[in-house]
Amino acid sequence: MNFDFNVLTIHYPAVLDGLLVTLRICLFSLLFGVIDAVFLCLGKLSGRGAGYRVSVFVVDFFRTIPEVVLIFWIYSCLPLLFGARLSAEISGILALSLLVAANVAEIMRAGVQSTNPGQLEAAMSLGIPAHTIWLRIVIPPALQRMSPAFVNFLTELIKATSLLSTIGVAEMVYQANVLGNRTFAYVEFLTLVAAIYFALIFPLSLFVRRAEARLVAQKCR
Amino acid sequence: MAVLDELIEISYGCAVRVALTLTLVAVVAAGVWNLNWDTVLNLDFTGLWRFRVAIVKGFGMTLALTAAAVLCGILLGTLLAIAMQVRFRPLQWLVIGYVETFRNTPILVQLIWIHFALPVITGIPTTAIVSGVIAIVLQASAYFSEIVRAGIQAVPKGYWEASDALGIPVITRWTHVILPPAFRTMIPPLVNMTISFFKTTAILSVLSVGELMTVSGRISNATFKPIEILTLVALIYFVFGWLISLSARKIETAMANREAWR
């Protein structure tokens, strides 16, 4: 066995292009997904009616099916069903947006529902209007409580972008495969890509660990 | 929670519910309006009947891979978690490095890496299925070790002190004092992780290991009709994953009731 890491010095720009695509996909799917998530979360909180039932089903469905199935379904079925051509990257962003929407909606719902009922009662007994209770009493601590779960999901999202290589989106893993095919230095490129993923994700994991420990400490007090 | 429901009632009123329903109707209407009816009317799910054996076999493979990941994962994960408790710094660093590497990189990268690198390192060519199982088991062991570690940490300090005070031997201490209560608190996260690895098996289809997603790809290539098979496969995954989480909720309620009775 002899690994030749010199190829990396020649071909690394292509991997960096891939990194850019990875980050771009994360950004856009977060953007669209979080907007959808707000609607789904409102629907789940509403407790009854058509909006509630649909939100519950959508959240459960997209959290339960494998990401690859979702990606392939959107990539190969949507163009046939709607007669519209979608680029691989757009399909991928669409699929990951749905993934973000379902998971973040669930995280938001849990954050709101873990509001301390005593604080709500206090706010109501002061006669504070409902919109102020939401903006000042419910949402700020809920955001703080859900930050570990949200960042943890962010790590899952970054890892999930790698799956888009299977439909030909030119993100990092795809670039590594292409360069591997050209130079036969598969292992070298994959190691580089793995290292980049690690560098992206590990700080987030550390944050999750710290934040969770802090929340536990707060509860014990 | 009663107060939150009251807050939602007074702040949602009809306006938000109507807005949500209207949004829903608008989305559905836009979808239906833009549908390509030629495709929709020509959908033929009955054509999948002749692939029933392949689909069932594929799903069996999915379940087998899930079982391998979960069982080996729990076993190796427990060993890793115990190793973390041993007061020997180099060993702890090694375990941390292992766990963090597998938790903080995508399984797809691990999978391909193992598939290409293992034959080079060991000199023995591996088949897709061997690479697939190795990758998923390695990742599972890292994730499960975290769950077991948290479970062990949830065991009250008094259990350790009491077994020290009673002079219980190390092996007995683990098998009879620490691990049983630890596993009980671990059941909900273990079930969630099981669902997660049930989903992960679909990723192994990139090496064509013959599980459900691989089969669906083959069928879709053979028939040129991806919608039917992919929709069916999505539903199979959904129903089965949903059943696991349903049973998990049942177990949790049952356990909570049993605790309440004590």
Add this chain to the structure above:
Amino acid sequence: MTDKEVVIDCRNVVKTYGSFTALNDVSTSIHRGEVVCVVGPSGSGKSTLLRTCNGLETIQGGTIEVLGQHMPGTRKELETIRRRAGMVFQSFNLFDHMSIRENLVLAPITTLGLDRSTADQRAQDSLDRVGIGNQIDKYPNQLSGGQQQRVAIARALMMQPEVMLFDEPTSALDPEMVGEVLDVMRDLAAQGMTMAVVTHEMGFAREVGDRILFMADGQILVDQPPDTFFTIPTDERLTTFLSKVL
């Protein structure tokens, strides 16, 4: 006493949780300037009665009028009543993510339309009144339990309420902190505040209360001024209760 204005008037109030009856045909009233203490064993419905008076619990039968307003009324009417009636909880219920100052000024600014400097001044005055004027820029978790409860009282005072409802205000406190909270409540009573106090502090009830209600099984069994309440118990269950707590 009876010629004074009625502040809270409960008529035949019934509250049920499923098959459990928490309040069973309860009638009583509180007049302006009165301090009414409610005592009784746990589960007797005394907290529930207090919470219905602030619209925190819905009732299944009877009527409640607070400050001449039928409860719960419309959403706006309920909000208005809640602003005029201050409530203090067993578990303080301070907003942990806000400083003491923000805890105090949030309600007056958003509901009474006070400007920032007036609200700040009023916050300082309220805190001075409960004896912790120097803690205004701290956060709730930096204060002791007794201090937190005094902040909660100050927060209710910010709305300049016409009546104060206390739901076991000292039950969650360490013994050495009970006194400082009771002192604040004693001052409020002396200044003529109308108060309804659910409590286990018999000494406080005896000293400050104008009337003491004894509740058991969702009913008011005894309604007496303190001198007769303790000395001439008229009810067998009150005798048993007093023998346990005194």
